Amino acid sequence: MTELLEQLNPPQTAALHAAQRAAANQQLQRLGLPDQRSEAWKYTPLRALSTMQFDRSDSIPETALRQLAAALVEPPDQAADDPTAIIVIAGDQCLLVHTPDWVQSMAELLRTDTDTATGLLQPDAQVREQASDSFIWMNLAQCNNGVMIAVPPGMKLDQPLHIVYADPAAASQSQAAASANHIRVHIHCGAASAVTVIEHFVHAGTSFSNIYRSMEVDEHASLDLLQLRAAGDAAVMIEHSHILQQASSSCRLWALDTGGRLSRQEVRCALQGKNADFAHHGLLLGHGRRHMDQHVMAHHSAGDCRSRQLFRSVLADKSRAVVNTAALVGSGADGSDVQQHTASILLSANAEMDAKPQLEILADEVVASHGATIGQLDDDALFYLRSRGLTTAQARTMLLRGFVQTVLDTLPEALRIAAVERVVAAQLEMLL
Amino acid sequence: MLKIKNLHVEVDNKLILNGLDLHMGTGQVHAIMGPNGAGKSTLGYVLAGRDGYQVTAGSIEFMGQDLLAMSVEQRAIAGVFLAFQYPVAIPGVNNSYFLRTAVNARRVARGEQPLDGMSFMRVLREQAKLLDMDAKLLQRSVNEGFSGGEKKRNEILQMALLEPTLAVLDETDSGLDIDALRIVSEGVNRLRSTNRSMLVITHYQRLLEHIVPDVVHVLADGKIVASGGKELALKLEDQGYAWLQDERESRQAS
Numbered sequence: 057m058t059e060l061l062e063q064l065n066p067p068q069t070a071a072l073h074a075a076q077r078a079a080a081n082q083q084l085q086r087l088g089l090p091d092q093r094s095e096a097w098k099y100t101p102l103r104a105l106s107t108m109q110f111d112r113s114d115s116i117p118e119t120a121l122r123q124l125a126a127a128l129v130e131p132p133d134q135a136a137d138d139p140t141a142i143i144v145i146a147g148d149q150c151l152l153v154h155t156p157d158w159v160q161s162m163a164e165l166l167r168t169d170t171d172t173a174t175g176l177l178q179p180d181a182q183v184r185e186q187a188s189d190s191f192i193w194m195n196l197a198q199c200n201n202g203v204m205i206a207v208p209p210g211m212k213l214d215q216p217l218h219i220v221y222a223d224p225a226a227a228s229q230s231q232a233a234a235s236a237n238h239i240r241v242h243i244h245c246g247a248a249s250a251v252t253v254i255e256h257f258v259h260a261g262t263s264f265s266n267i268y269r270s271m272e273v274d275e276h277a278s279l280d281l282l283q284l285r286a287a288g289d290a291a292v293m294i295e296h297s298h299i300l301q302q303a304s305s306s307c308r309l310w311a312l313d314t315g316g317r318l319s320r321q322e323v324r325c326a327l328q329g330k331n332a333d334f335a336h337h338g339l340l341l342g343h344g345r346r347h348m349d350q351h352v353m354a355h356h357s358a359g360d361c362r363s364r365q366l367f368r369s370v371l372a373d374k375s376r377a378v379v380n381t382a383a384l385v386g387s388g389a390d391g392s393d394v395q396q397h398t399a400s401i402l403l404s405a406n407a408e409m410d411a412k413p414q415l416e417i418l419a420d421e422v423v424a425s426h427g428a429t430i431g432q433l434d435d436d437a438l439f440y441l442r443s444r445g446l447t448t449a450q451a452r453t454m455l456l457r458g459f460v461q462t463v464l465d466t467l468p469e470a471l472r473i474a475a476v477e478r479v480v481a482a483q484l485e486m487l488l
Numbered sequence: 489m490l491k492i493k494n495l496h497v498e499v500d501n502k503l504i505l506n507g508l509d510l511h512m513g514t515g516q517v518h519a520i521m522g523p524n525g526a527g528k529s530t531l532g533y534v535l536a537g538r539d540g541y542q543v544t545a546g547s548i549e550f551m552g553q554d555l556l557a558m559s560v561e562q563r564a565i566a567g568v569f570l571a572f573q574y575p576v577a578i579p580g581v582n583n584s585y586f587l588r589t590a591v592n593a594r595r596v597a598r599g600e601q602p603l604d605g606m607s608f609m610r611v612l613r614e615q616a617k618l619l620d621m622d623a624k625l626l627q628r629s630v631n632e633g634f635s636g637g638e639k640k641r642n643e644i645l646q647m648a649l650l651e652p653t654l655a656v657l658d659e660t661d662s663g664l665d666i667d668a669l670r671i672v673s674e675g676v677n678r679l680r681s682t683n684r685s686m687l688v689i690t691h692y693q694r695l696l697e698h699i700v701p702d703v704v705h706v707l708a709d710g711k712i713v714a715s716g717g718k719e720l721a722l723k724l725e726d727q728g729y730a731w732l733q734d735e736r737e738s739r740q741a742s
Binding site (some may be wrong): 088248412434435436437439440441442443445446447448450452457458459460461467 | 536537538539559560561563564565569572575576578579580581586589590593594601629646649669
């Protein structure tokens with residue numbers, strides 16, 4: 057693992073940031089990378105990452121980035137006035153297409169706006185408390201790309217914003233050198249604003265993406281974030297998403313994950329204002345030797361907040377998923393409402409699911425439930441469908457469809473996009 | 489239409505059907521009655537082709553074909569339909585989508601054009617109305633949260649849509665109140681036709697007051713021990729199954 061650390065070279069950066077980066081790097085060197093002795097990484101080997109060799113990749117022509125964006129994002133309805141806003145993040149390039157002026161490229165910020173960039177290179181309170189997230193420190197030390205989205209108070213967007221994460225291989229359709237990118241994403245939703253963001257992960261070659269996302273949702277604001285992870289077999293994605301919610305805010309996440317060589321996201325949501333809503337929905341569809349991790353922690357520190365964690369996983373071949381759902385209800389956070397449910401279907405004897413629901417409740421008046429099931433396709437249901445004339449393949453597809461539908465049904469209208477259907481349909485076909 | 493000869497079936501190495509013979513003509517309605525554990529439901533499952541029911545001897549001929557050589561779905565396409573005693577709930581699968589897939593699977597297998605959504609919904613609504621079925625049930629997940637009566641109506645609805653040659657009704661009366669029993673029976677009676685046979689498996693005579701059979705068989709210890717007209721069902725209702733046992737023992741003794 058030290059080889060990986062030795063390969064890292066901080067990008068060129070303004071002198072003011074250099075000290076911050078050096079401090080983050082020191083923190084990283086002190087911590088080293090996690091291994092399977094630590095509980096959070098018990099089921100997640102980092103072999104795939106430690107054996108990667110990185111090169112500085114060539115820059116991608118802008119036309120290729122534009123094509124990539126156009127292929128993924130459907131044009132808006134004819135009736136809509138605004139063209140679709142797209143942010144393409146590939147290698148150390150960031151392309152902004154039709155974005156409003158409150159969307160800024162991190163690379164650009166690092167070069168020009170020193171104060172904002174300095175702020176973004178600081179760990180947030182949750183990192184400082186935990187201090188153990190090596191990958192976040194690595195991100196802060198190495199950050200070479202990203203985006204800052206600051207939705208003004210009261211602004212309500214009809215069209216979703218799209219972020220496309222790609223590697224040179226996805227953009228040039230050819231095999232390129234392995235790339236490592238440390239991407240910083242910050243989304244700040246001003247009071248009473250509403251925004252929908254769709255993230256597309258389309259890495260096609262060997263790549264390592266280390267994403268550190270921070271999201272602040274102010275009073276009465278709402279943020280919906282859909283992540284469509286449909287990367288290639290050699291992509292490694294390690295992500296941290298930290299959410300800070302104020303009173304009466306809403307933050308809903310959907311992680312539609314078909315994995316990569318390894319894809320892992322740790323979500324920590326701090327419910328700091330009363331009457332806030334947090335929901336994380338995961339749909340993990342694994343095949344081959346893919347590995348997917350979702351670790352979610354909802355921390356209720358104010359009263360009357362709701363958190364929902366709903367996961368459906370279908371694993372074939374030798375794929376593996378780790379779903380860790382946790383909620384901590386702090387003392388005094390009365391009226392909290394916590395629900396966690398994880399259900400998984402294993403289609404192969406070699407697939408593995410590790411589910412860990414956790415509740416820690418220090419308040420008095422709380423509604424909380426959690427459950428986890430792991431099973432196979434129901435034989436009775438298969439027989440029922442076949443007895444109506446469906447082939448075994450049709451019956452299996454229908455049952456899996458029904459199983460994943462529970463998560464898809466939670467998508468609001470704005471997120472019922474063709475890309476979701478495309479990814480789900482293609483992946484279910486792969487699984488059967 | 490259906491010829492079952494000397495059928496022996498084991499489940500988990502336990503002999504359930506022990507030399508069952510049954511012949512049904514086209515357009516006939518036969519009732520199978522018998523005590524608990526006699527093998528009534530096993531007969532239904534074997535006809536539909538469920539896994540785990542091992543045929544160790546005997547044969548089933550359906551419309552001149554070897555039924556036992558066919559897969560579950562081949563049997564369905566060929567016209568065998570089992571109305572389940574306990575219909576299975578399938579969360580997340582829209583009922584009308586499921587029904588259309590089933591109808592079209594059969595149409596395509598028979599070289600017919602699949603029905604488009606609009607034409608299918610027309611047929612579906614019409615049939616559901618005949619069964620006094622709430623239209624909302626068509627848009628819910630298959631059988632999920634349905635009451636006992638709603639599930640049975642959904643079974644008969646499928647039977648109406650799939651137009652089978654042989655319908656096996658496994659304890660369709662169980663879990664039904666008097667009104668539901670009447671509606672479901674009327675639904676079944678509407679589907680009686682000269683080219684459709686029905687095998688009505690039931691524990692009680694009351695269903696046969698609504699669906700009047702041509703022939704009644706008594707299944708006990710894995711074989712048909714008595715056959716007769718509908719009056720046989722009345723006698724069973726009146727005297728229970730014990731007299732059959734006595735009769736068989738005295739026959740064996742002589």
